[in-house]
Amino acid sequence: MKFIHTSDWHLGRQFHNMSLLDDQKAVLADFIHYLKANPVDAVVIAGDIYDRSVPPTAAIELMTQTLDTLCQEMQIPVIVIPGNHDGAQRLGFAAQQMKSSGLHIISDFDAMMTPVVLHSESAGEVAFYGMPYNDPEQVRHYSQQPISSHDEAHQWLCQQILSNTDSQQKNVLLSHCFVDGAMESDSERPLSIGGSDRVSSDHFDAFDYVALGHLHQPQKKGAEHIRYSGSLMKYSFSEQHQKKGMTLVEMDEQGFKSATHIDFTAPHQMRIIEGELDTLLQVGKDDPHADDYLLVRLTDQHAILDPMDKLRAVYPNVLHLEKPGMLMGIEQQVGRAKLARGELDMFKDFFSEVQKTELTSEQNEAIQAVIEQLNKSKGQM
Amino acid sequence: MKFIHTSDWHLGRQFHNMSLLDDQKAVLADFIHYLKANPVDAVVIAGDIYDRSVPPTAAIELMTQTLDTLCQEMQIPVIVIPGNHDGAQRLGFAAQQMKSSGLHIISDFDAMMTPVVLHSESAGEVAFYGMPYNDPEQVRHYSQQPISSHDEAHQWLCQQILSNTDSQQKNVLLSHCFVDGAMESDSERPLSIGGSDRVSSDHFDAFDYVALGHLHQPQKKGAEHIRYSGSLMKYSFSEQHQKKGMTLVEMDEQGFKSATHIDFTAPHQMRIIEGELDTLLQVGKDDPHADDYLLVRLTDQHAILDPMDKLRAVYPNVLHLEKPGMLMGIEQQVGRAKLARGELDMFKDFFSEVQKTELTSEQNEAIQAVIEQLNKSKGQM
Known part of the structure; x- marks a missing residue:
């Protein structure tokens, strides 16, 4: 039987x-x-x-x-x-x-x-x-x-x-x-x-x-x-x-x-892929299973604008995104003051992605002042 | 067949x-x-x-x-x-x-x-x-x-x-x-x-x-x-x-x-009973179907304290209560000023039910002043 x-x-x-x-x-x-x-x-x-x-x-x-x-x-x-x-x-x-x-x-x-x-x-x-x-x-x-x-x-x-x-x-x-x-x-x-x-x-x-x-x-x-x-x-x-x-x-x-x-294998597998954004996008173009259900771990150490949109252009079923690389950058720094510098770094990444140019020193000072003021007001809350 | x-x-x-x-x-x-x-x-x-x-x-x-x-x-x-x-x-x-x-x-x-x-x-x-x-x-x-x-x-x-x-x-x-x-x-x-x-x-x-x-x-x-x-x-x-x-x-x-x-008859019927509270309570004592699901229409023209509790002591399954008698009292009066007198009447009923005595003329004036003030503030809203 x-x-x-x-x-x-x-x-x-x-x-x-x-x-x-x-x-x-x-x-x-x-x-x-x-x-x-x-x-x-x-x-x-x-x-x-x-x-x-x-x-x-x-x-x-x-x-x-x-x-x-x-x-x-x-x-x-x-x-x-x-x-x-x-x-x-x-x-x-x-x-x-x-x-x-x-x-x-x-x-x-x-x-x-x-x-x-x-x-x-x-x-x-x-x-x-x-x-x-x-x-x-x-x-x-x-x-x-x-x-x-x-x-x-x-x-x-x-x-x-x-x-x-x-x-x-x-x-x-x-x-x-x-x-x-x-x-x-x-x-x-x-x-x-x-x-x-x-x-x-x-x-x-x-x-x-x-x-x-x-x-x-x-x-x-x-x-x-x-x-x-x-x-x-x-x-x-x-x-x-x-x-x-x-x-x-x-x-x-x-x-x-x-x-x-x-x-028995489902049409879409559940997979975790890990690497830097540019590498993953490159590899994905030739991946016959690019439509699998994915958890993506980005190892990039800098902030990225709209990473989900970029990934989904190649991997349509990215369901979850983790950025341990960016967290590592933050974890290496200690204390509130250093975290504030982390925010400035992130803003610089953002600015250069959007404007395709670096911050001038004047802009740099202005944004630093804003971040400090924000952190000060957070401390008062 | x-x-x-x-x-x-x-x-x-x-x-x-x-x-x-x-x-x-x-x-x-x-x-x-x-x-x-x-x-x-x-x-x-x-x-x-x-x-x-x-x-x-x-x-x-x-x-x-x-x-x-x-x-x-x-x-x-x-x-x-x-x-x-x-x-x-x-x-x-x-x-x-x-x-x-x-x-x-x-x-x-x-x-x-x-x-x-x-x-x-x-x-x-x-x-x-x-x-x-x-x-x-x-x-x-x-x-x-x-x-x-x-x-x-x-x-x-x-x-x-x-x-x-x-x-x-x-x-x-x-x-x-x-x-x-x-x-x-x-x-x-x-x-x-x-x-x-x-x-x-x-x-x-x-x-x-x-x-x-x-x-x-x-x-x-x-x-x-x-x-x-x-x-x-x-x-x-x-x-x-x-x-x-x-x-x-x-x-x-x-x-x-x-x-x-x-x-086929359900154990509890749905019925509407209508009358003055005291009469209904009296009749209910001898009603073998007092536990039916009831809509009660009270014809009393004065306000009653906790009518639901009183009714449920005799009719345990009163599901809904209507007071068309009281509404008639209100409908006979016209306009905002007269409605204000309606509220005073209702308070008088309430007071006499709770205190078993009538309002003194001083109390009467005081409560009338409160109602007028409330109506004025409603008008401002």
């Missing part, structure tokens, strides 16, 4: 005021294309389908189209749990009416206890249990147990499921949580503050496979069969070197057999 | 900051109770399931529970169109995956052209066409025709459907619109300004039955078989004398046979 494990689609996400929906649409089209060439028995999505509990309608339409293709056209069962970004009740609307079409949205603890059982020649019956995203308080309320941490919550939920399993079946679990020791990115919303969101991988050991969601980097945790598939695409610049895609899981009579990363 | 025609549930509606969800829940429980005693072949809901495009999660959960009972437990097909209050794309999420369970949410024009066909011994095949709520611009865009009014839009959409019907089948249409000459209430959100939202009932004549939604009063329009079921419950004080419930429709070999109003 083969199935695709994926998570963290975050449909409808905005990044620096840029909608990523067209990129998400392109990756999902590649995914469908892959599935048509490489049939699987199921698709499991371990949470964070949407980026927020009330997603934009365009994200809902994309999800509807994707499900129509998977469930109706291709007849592939799809099993979904909500993540911390999704609204469980909204996502779970009329979920009972979807099951007979092979769409299983498991959005509450009661539904968690009834697995989706799929049959296959190679692995026999495989029971898929979905554990909807939960925080300790929800589990405390549901269990009536004194549960105070994510770890205790997941321990209790795993025990409930494991005490319910059928020894004739292989068991797969979908869960959306932060397994201890896993690697974070900048684009995951913290589940709670100060490390109390960490869950031990031990609770998951007894399952044949655990399809995790929440962390955006593909990785195994504690054992080969406990895995994050990672997110659909890059959602922060800190993910620039991460592989993105989905995990192809194979099961046989023994249970877990293998997990393979399938690479 | 028998089916229930209902519309305008407005789940999640707030009325004067009061959630009506518990009342809606109670009426839907009565509805389920009725269906268990009086089986039908289908339930059709002609729009405005929710009160807004992003309904509160509690409203979504109530709808989910209701659909679970209807579609799963009772195996009754349910056919739904969005109204002007619903978000069509949100309501239509994964609608394809619901059809095999008998839940048909028809949220776009393409889906409109494929009827839900139900079989019955008494009426043969009945085709249910759902026309999702639409405005002229949407229909102009979809049809590529120069459509500029609701009337033209519905004419064109009806023509599309009618040119597609099977002569062996009876045809039922669900539509959410304002049929010309129908009676309005205060709780319907206008579709457009100045009468351009009106649709002629002529376009609907050729259908065997037309299940209309939008207007909150049960009524037929132009013919016996073109009907509004009215809303689930009262949603404005202007509806105090309206019957509320659903319409039981019967079809036979000839097509439409009969339509019967089934009365």
